[in-house]
Amino acid sequence: MYANTEKYGLILVPIFGLYYKSANKKFEANLNLPIIGDINYKTGKKTWVGMRFDGLGTTYTLKNQSYSANGAYVSKTSNELVSYLRFRLSKSIYLNTKVGYAVSRNYKVFDADDKIDLALSSFYFGDKRTQLNERFxxxxxFKMELFYRLHFD
Known part of the structure; x- marks a missing residue:
């Protein structure tokens, strides 16, 4: 269970997890739905092909903006589905090249006092907020990521 207090109020997200690695160690699935899902297949000694879903949103305070006298916040939600090629550059350094599509991409701005009663995953209860900007x-x-992987022997 993921729980957090965002700028709009409390959010609760039940998470269903599954991790699987095939016997030959070429196929891997790491699912923590509805937030993240990643499946990949090792195609060579240092290369993988995969698909990833990212669906976690967050909120940020906006300062020095003219949206509201009380201040404002932005609520970011974006469900991203990408395919990727992963390259191992050294024992611990990897490069991901991603291409995909963002669905339900929202960067909504609200008055700082505009709240909801409760968010349960992507369902908002008591949501009477007024969006102050246009929809994205x-x-x-298109992304490139360089990451470091820790190894525990």
Whole structure:
């Protein structure tokens, strides 16, 4: 269970997890739904092909903005589905090249005093907030990530 107090109020997200690695160690699935899902297949000694879903949102305080006299916050939600190629550059350093699409991409601005009663995953109860900006459009995603993986022997 994920629980957090965002700028709009309390959010609770039940998480269903599954991790699987095939006997030959070429296929791997790491699912923590509805937040993150990653499946990949090792195609060579240092390369993988995979798909990843990211669906976690968050909120940020906006300072020095003209949206409201009380201040404002932005609520970010974006469900991103990407395919990727992963390359191992050294024992611990990897490069991911991703291409995909963002669905339900929202960066909504609200008055700082605009709250909800409760968010349960992507369902908002008591949501009478007024959005202060225009909606973002869904669209393509292109990313490159360099990451470091820890090894515990």
């Amino acid at each position: 459009k869904d669209g393509a995603i």
